[in-house]
Amino acid sequence: MSDLASSTRDTIDPTPTDWAGSAMQRRIRKRYAAERRFKLIGLGAVLLSAGFLAFLLVTMIGNGARGFTQTEVALEVDFPRSSLFLDPAAVQGFGGEQALANADFDTLVGEAARAQYGANGAALFSDGARLRLRDAVRDNPEILRGRATIWLPASTELDSAAKGGGAAAAEAIYDGLAAQNRVRTGLNWSFLTGADSTDPTLVGIWGAFKGSLLTMLVTLALAFPIGVLSAVYLEEYAPRNRWTDMIEVSINNLAAVPSIIFGLLGLAIFLNFMHLPRSAPIVGGLTLALMTMPVIVIAGRNAIKSVPPSIRDAALGIGASRIQVVFHHVLPLALPGILTGTIIGMARALGETAPLLMIGMRAFISSPPGGFSDSATALPVQIFLWSDEVSRGFVEKTSAAIIVLLVFLLAMNGLAIYLRNRFEQRW
Incomplete structure (x- = not known):
């Protein structure tokens, strides 16, 4: 069996x-x-x-990489025989800027170019050559007393030929100028120090970069403390009821709202209701802070929640008050996670374009902003505007601006990661 x-x-x-x-x-x-x-x-x-x-x-x-370089052509100018009729004393004295503004440097470039390079000589130079010539006279008015050789920016076609991407005719002209040592290609410092322009040979990134920097400062100054304090209240002090649950659901939904909705909100509140200056970094920072804050709140709550309860019990057991437990023990331990959420939120805000377009930060800004209330644009918006230009010269400038944006993003994230790791090592 x-x-x-x-x-x-x-x-x-x-x-x-x-x-x-x-x-x-x-x-x-x-x-x-x-x-x-x-x-x-x-x-x-x-x-x-x-x-x-x-x-x-x-x-x-x-x-x-080609956007960081510029091609220049040598132009010999005989100032005494030109039609400029500008006295060095007038440039150096009171009202010199007005005298330079009234001077016809465009005609002077055309006359000198035709005298040196023939009937089509003026086509070798960009529209911004007159501005570069004016700056040379401002820096050294004594050149008005004689002849001077000045390096001026080449036209877009000649610049493309110098970088290996131009038409056959432009490449032939470039080879002829190179054989005479009348053309050179070097680092384009004006791209790093200038602002927007209608001429691709004169555009610069500093105006948009400074606008993004000011906007990010406003965003961080508002979103970080408010987001962290909101996370502390919701996790440590808020009672568990329907009102708190509704707030939590709203914050989670706000983190997933399309960014253009925040742009409409900023347009309605900060511009139409509060009448803040249009296209200003302070308005851009306020708008992006609304978008970034939910991300910081969610990350902050998760980081605070991950702190072991034994830390709180030990601190309370030795006589610490509730606020001392939070700010002396819980927050320092949760700070690395909070900074991680801040990195994500600020990185998203740095690359946003739609909210800034809604509040008017797409204007043509020819000079860097001087403060938070001055008219400005931002790097993503500047890239968007340049990518929509017809001129071929803006293609490489757009790619160069993207490189600057990526470097800015990596530097900002690197600083945040360094701070996060430093606090992790402390504990």
Whole structure:
């Protein structure tokens, strides 16, 4: 009877530890094959992502590197024989800026270019050549007393030919000028120190960069303390009721709202109701702070929640007050997680364009802003505007501006990561 029961049990419930059996070997082979396929799929996904990233970086750097250089053509100007009729004393004395503004440097460039390079000589220079010539006279008015050779920015076609992307005719002209040592290509300092312009050879990134910097300062100054304090209240002090639940749901929903909605909110509140200056960094910062705050609140709550309850109990056990527990123990331990959320929120705000377009930060700004209430634009908006230009010269400037934006983003994230790691090492 016992032998029959044992035989029946073996038939119904065969032992799974028969590693030498054919069924177990098939299952093991399938398991290993599935694991190998999963590894290959994961490796392929990583390689594909790295390939797309490498393609993006190579494309941006390849096109953007040329945006940091500029081609210049030498122009010999005989000021006494020109039609400029500008006295050095008038430039140096009171009202010199007005005298320079009234002087016809455009005609002077055309006359000197035709005298030196022929009837089509003026086509070798960009529209901004007159501004560069005016700056040269302002820096050294004594050149008005004689002849001077001044390096002026080349036209867009000649600049493209110098960088290997121009038409055949422009490349032939460039080769002829290079043989005479009348053309050169060097670092474009005006791109790093100037502002927007209608001429691609004169555009600069500093105006938009300063606008983004001022906007980010306003965003951080508002979103970080308000977001952290909101997270502390909701996690440590707020009672658990329907009102608190409704607030939590609202914050979670706000974190997923499209950014253009915040732009409409900023337009309605800060411009139409509060009448703050249009296209100003303070308005952009306020709008982006509304968008960034929910992200910081959610990250802050999760970081505070991850602090072990034993920390609170130990602090309360030695006589610490509730506020001392929060600000002396809980917040320092939660700060690395809070900074991580801040990095994510600020990185999102730095790359936003739609909210800033809604509040008017797409205006043509020819000079860097002097303060938080001055008219300004931002790097993402500047990139958007340049990408919509017809002139070919703006293509490389757009890529160069993207490189500046990426460097700005990496620097900001690097600082936040350094602060986060420093607090982690302290605890």
